[in-house]
Amino acid sequence: MVSNKWRRSLLGERRLWLNSYCANNGADNIACLCPPGFDFVDPNQPNKGCKLNFSIDSDCFLKGANDNYMISTLENTVWERDEYEVLTPVSEEACSKACLEDCYCVVAMFRDQTCFKPKLPLRYGMKNSSSPTKSFVKVRLTNTKNVITKKIGKELLITGVVLIAFSLVIFASSGYLIYTHQIWSLKVMTSQDCPPDVLGDINLTSFSYDQLAVATDDFMEEIGKGASGRVYKGSLPENGGKEIAVKRLEKLVEDGEREFQNEMKIIGRTHHKNLVRLIGFCCEGSHRILVYELMKNGSLGNLIFKDKKQPSWKVRTKITLEVAKGLHYLHEECETKIIHCDIKPHNVLMDESMSAKISDFGLSKLLKPDQTRTYTIPRGTRGYEAPEWHRNNTPVTTKADVYSFGILLLEIVSCRKNVDLSAPDDEIILMDWVQRCYEAGELKKVVGEVEVNLEELEKMVKIGLWCVQTETDSRPTMKQVILMMDGTIVTPPPPSPNSSANN
Template sequence: MAPVLSTIFLFFYVLSAVEGAEQELPSRIILGSSLFPTSHPPSWFSPSGRFAFGFYQQGTGFAVGIWLVGKHNTTVVWTANRNDPPVSANSTIVLTEDGKLLYRIGQGGEKLIANNTEAASFASLHDSGNLVLYNKNSEVIWESFKYPTDTILGGQTLFSGGQLISSSDTGHSTGRFHLKMQDDGNLVLYPLNTGDTPGDAYWDSQTFGDGSKFHLYLNSSGHLLIINGTISKIIKTLYYNSLSAYNDNSTIYHATLDTDGVLRLYSHRYNETGELKAWPALKNPCEVKSFCGFNSYCTLNDGQPVCLCLPGSAPIDPNQGTLGCSRNYSESGCKGGKENALHFNITTMENIEWGDRHYVQQSMSIDECSKSCLEDCNCGAALFSKNMCMKQGLPLRYVVRKIQSGDQDASTTALLKVGIGGNRTDLIPSKPTIIVFASEKELLPAILMTSGLVLFSCISLIIFCLFIYKIRSIRYKRLLENGEDGLTEELKLRLFSYNELKVATNGFKEELGKGSFGAVYKGTLYRGKKLVAVKRLEKLLEEGEREFQAEMRAIGRTHHKNLVRLLGYCAVDSKRLLVYEYMGNGSLANLLFKSSGRPDWNERIRIAIDVAKGILYLHEECETPIIHCDIKPQNILMDDFWTAKIADFGLAKLLMPDQTRTFTILRGTRGYVAPEWHKNTPISVKADVYSYGIVLLEIVCCRRNMELNTSKPEEIILSTWVHQCFVAGELQKLVIGEEADKKSLEKMVMVALWCIQDEPALRPSMKSVVMMLEGITDISIPPCPTAESM
């Protein structure tokens, strides 16, 4: 029976192809024809009137496309330039006299609808819904069937290498999923902007072979087939319609990748109302990977998919559950070790799985797994199964809650780290208070003794405070008079006289650079044997003294190969100078933006890792955590061996040992400061992570974050342009003319996009950044950096 059906299908497939080639052309759309959104003619119709091409309403504006005309509504099956914003009511579609099909936007520019290289002589909209341009010999030079968006129609083929991309929830722009007719012959559904690996797929046709010959074909009678176009052989039937439908010309079929990521086949009958769903690739939309976004999972409620956040996270947007969830606690308080139990707890969920690759897998008990994740700052969750503990950093993707199977060996337990609000004294049961009554005679001596002790304690405390105040006043006076504040002994820095540094710099003659608080000069010590850089603070009073103290405390206690080393200082009268090691190759800004030749790709990767390690040292490895507050290429210097080192701690904000966040005035440089600086919220080390993300993008592209001289408006803001290229899969545009490794380019961009997330909690720690750049941990697909763009 199967060979007979296959023969019948092939007969009608070939017949429909022949009929499509031999049918008479529909009414011609001649050169010079125009369409208008709100006046006649609004659209061009196919001969039967079933399809229309022109402007259709989208929000408060109009989009250009093809739609199936219904009795009560319209179904859009193709959209031109789908990611462009809606156009205004004074726009026009024109088939120009020189054979171009385009639309004019208001009083301004033009947008091509068809990219035909040969001039068109006329156009036609077929009853199949195919918009076709013809040359003077009536030969097809362009057709909409070759450029599908989210839909294929009856008689349309999705060729090898082609894809359908779902529409967004708010319109017909690009959505979150795509259907791909792969070169290996397999038809696969993936979330968009993933690696399209087997781990990303959530449905496939299981067809493999000579993929260059395999096509997805929907015939006019509703048969959805995968065929070998070369030998006209059916490889697989995805949906088989009854044979009686072959003579039913009142039914139109289309297969659409819907906004929820499910491919469905629809039928429209003109003697009935509405449309019918004939076939879905997936019956349960919760099987769609990434349907609910990061840190959330899908469940069915009355047959409808609902997205729920994992414990320890909250919705990014309560009105759009599919955007995912972000952690509802800060990770900056994580110090590692047993003290984490004061700030975090572990909660469990049964039969939960996710699609990320774990960074640690060890054999241990569930209690040991829970404790290990709790004490590990990189661990946001762990999966426990068959006595194996698999630790995973956040965010989690492709989270699935499995149906209980009854197979204990296949069960999994998710251990999720959550933050604890406030202290935990409320968890400790209080002991009952015992009240003992005594007589007045017994109470009087106790009262007198207690009062005496309180009075003595108060007097002692006052005397102690006055003593401490006097000592500090004397120390501060010495600091202002001669700089002898004990810092030399504490920091083991050399104390220079002013004349020594004046001679060393030849009277401050050769200026290396200038900052907000003073200039930096080149100098030599030890009879010219050692080059140094001398920073002279010029704003001396309150601001200069504050800067001097900040740099002394911040740099004096640090020692790392990726930090500029402080050698000594001068503090005589009102003069404040700092002596640094000399960095012979200038700043990273000069190397990236002013150098005649770009650093090669491997050199840029090394510089990015050097800078990340320097910031990691400041955040996590210093005795006192330091927020630099002004990470930018001008403050990253290159030594004689081209090692990148972070400089200029004058704006650094030191944290107390028990602090994770702090309030402070706005610091830093425009273009590099994190959004939270403008929101009057506490600043954490994540502010430096944001600045590093901007610098990382500049290292990748060798251009500034803002470039006003570019000819393309979308390239003005670097971070916006990079995200657009990432979404479009066109990262090679960022390094045109270079041989950059594709995988490392994608890795650097993904890390940078995670670092510049608006929400500080979504940004990784610098330890995670270093591990991702060095390839130790995998990188999840980052969401859009700005919440407004989601």
């Protein structure tokens, strides 16, 4: 869609102008602007590109949330193809509507009855009168109450004040009812222990709150913090001083209880050397606490992103294989399939012998015995989520974990994050940069100065690129990944991520 000539003119000094679009006003005068809903990162340096001036995540999934947004149209405007979804054949109106109703769509491009939903950041934006592409940009509606107030008459203003006062009364009453409902829910929950169906299939130690308070010295030493709660270091005096990690859930009543039960059901019935072991729990009153074996070397994220001394190539391949085996166990060897749904470096922990163990099953999906796919709301962490999470009416399978594993593999190989805004412009998106290095035969750039067997490096990169294919059927299973890693089967060259869409 974007010509090489335009790229050369636009880049000039290797600038990408992320999330902006540019037009040639003649005499080599290129002017770049932000699309609606975007602002310059630095108004004094427009070449740094643009950023969204609103966040969609906060209210997108609420009923009627589409009323908070509108579509702004940019004629003859196109960005480089890097889409997470392609719709065809569709009309212009259907393309615009599809973006408006998709929580993860910010821009959609329409051309020849085809609708492209590109991933952010947008790159190589161009406005050219000869381009047949029309772009639709999702924009949050602004508050126009002040403008309306100036135009309406005095009588309507008074009426509005009365209505607002009445609304405040209703709001206060509703707030009181919601508050009392929450208190009632908490009382119901605190009046009983864990439901029998949660504890029926697991064999874990039940701790009292006082026992864990003593074990952690009143939750003194915090060693981790996540969206659902905090993790503290402790030891069990009655078990020879065995060191433990105590995860104390602190979210709202419903969410905390749901994640607690989910993790109990899933990890309580799994037994594998590459999964964190759950030792016990506390389900006393309002306290929801999980007790794990202590992982003394912290998270994989700290190891590959923060430690000054990066792991050797041998350690990187060992960790990758261990994570693959843990996922294969969840997908194929458990009594029922389990989709982890949140594979990322900080959910892989390292024990004292530097073995990798998958952790944090709060968002996982436990499938029924005869079930291979499920429909559920998007879950996980941005940057690691498979494209199918964002497609309407598309089932999710264990291949969603395979995609996340592919991103993780590339991060382990390169010891850098999948999105790094401090990197050179053409290296910001790890997956795209690695793909270009692979196609150019320059994979040594990916690992820098680390000593590595180039054949092994190429094999690992090819596996990673297979795992991040857009179409689920193109991705391997975790069993196939393991067989490719140990050389049992040959790893074929992967296609370009967008080759199917381009064809």
